[in-house]
Amino acid sequence: MAGHVHFLPLAAQSQARKSVFTYLNPDVREKLIDHGKLMRIDSQGEALDPRQSPPADGVALNLLGPIPLPLGRGHEQPTVDWYAAVRSTELGQVESLANTLRDSGGQHLFAELVSSMAVNSVLAIGDAANAESPLVRVHSNCLTGDIFGSRRCECGPQLEAALDRISQDPQGGYLVYMAGHEGRGIGLWAKAATYLLQDEGEDTYQANRSLGLPDDSRDFSDAATLLKFFAGDRPIRLLTNNPKKVRDLTELGLADITAVKHVIGVDDNNRRYLEAKREWGHEIGEQDLRTDD
Template sequence: MTELQEPGSELLGQQHPSLPVVRVGEATLPTTSGTFRAVAYRQADGVEHLALLTGEVGDGHDVLVRMHSECMTGDVLGSLRCDCGPQLHAALDAISAEGRGIVLYLRGQEGRGIGLAEKIAAYALQEQGRDTVEANLDLGLPVDARDYTGAVAVLRDLGVRDVELMTHNPVKVEALQAHGVPVVRRRDLPVAPTSDNLRYLRTKRDRMGHRLPGVG
């Protein structure tokens, strides 16, 4: 775990006006990682998110949180081109073991926000030698188009006041703190390098500032 300082003045990424969310459903969800309380939300623009909770948020302080961007190829199909699936399951295991925490599954963020079809088009360029940053730019797309205002609204609705964030990505830390949710600590997730994703992980580390000490 890494202690974090107070948020700095420099913010990575464009911030947008807050999107309200509506809680639309809640149920018990037994999984291979444990049994969670699943709370479904819908943004005003129709995008849906799912919060998976274990334990009680209580006073809202120091809540273990993972903000996980939807990845059909990694989470559902088991793609080895990214480490998204292993990160999701590691996060679920971690909060289940901790007995208190939230995995927030964020829809509409496929391919760092560019969408599924565009992600496959970017994969094709990567097969021709481009890295994940270059491929997006070649397609006229942003390197990272994700927005976390909906995620912040969900955390606030659940009573979260500050978090221990499971992430390798400094932009997620910056985004939460810019929206008034302090990140008191950051926790590494296990890294799962393979021959298929090693270049991708190195690009995230070297070009996007991700903390990936397990990547050679």
């Protein structure tokens, strides 16, 4: 054989799949902490010492940023401050796993052990830090809509419109992009299956139930933690048509939320999908579902 094949123990492979791509060289990590670019917050949005072990009895988030990010999306195409956020529990044993890969000659495995770990993002837009009531969008990721531009849903237009609305708002605000929310929390593979069921006549919620899955299994606890850190006690104006999202964030400790209707991108491809959302409880009126044609 031309080369050698090195294997990790199965347990190490499993853990590596979860966390290896969160690895930061210890020297780089220290530099980022010294420069105030790597932070840790608890579930109440309060700062923790990133050099100390996170609390074992609660969720802590690690934040990288701010990172200037000129956007080529929406009409405004703003330059925003990007923060990447990940749970501390996802970062455990990263250094030892990375060392194991290197010591076993397994550098080539890094590209194969792609993590499904959710790394969420916050975009701070305009003068959000000084806003009396920042405009906020908590956006669930949607590969088909956000990236491919699919019109089976309105996610892509909602994302673009949110960037524009926050950029144009005199106070500015935040876009929280939830990376682990594909398909209202069921994941991309199951979402693809629901599309096939929808093509056979089921609506988006019926298709979830046919697979034995919840109508909406999204967890907004990390979004609430991030908003507590960035918005603090300030009231927020939330771009959403979904009363459940408002209830969930309120139950998670955000006390002053005003919902702002955010209907955009309606066409013949997604009208049935939006009608199902309205029947499920979204604040979408009959007038909202009309198109120019």
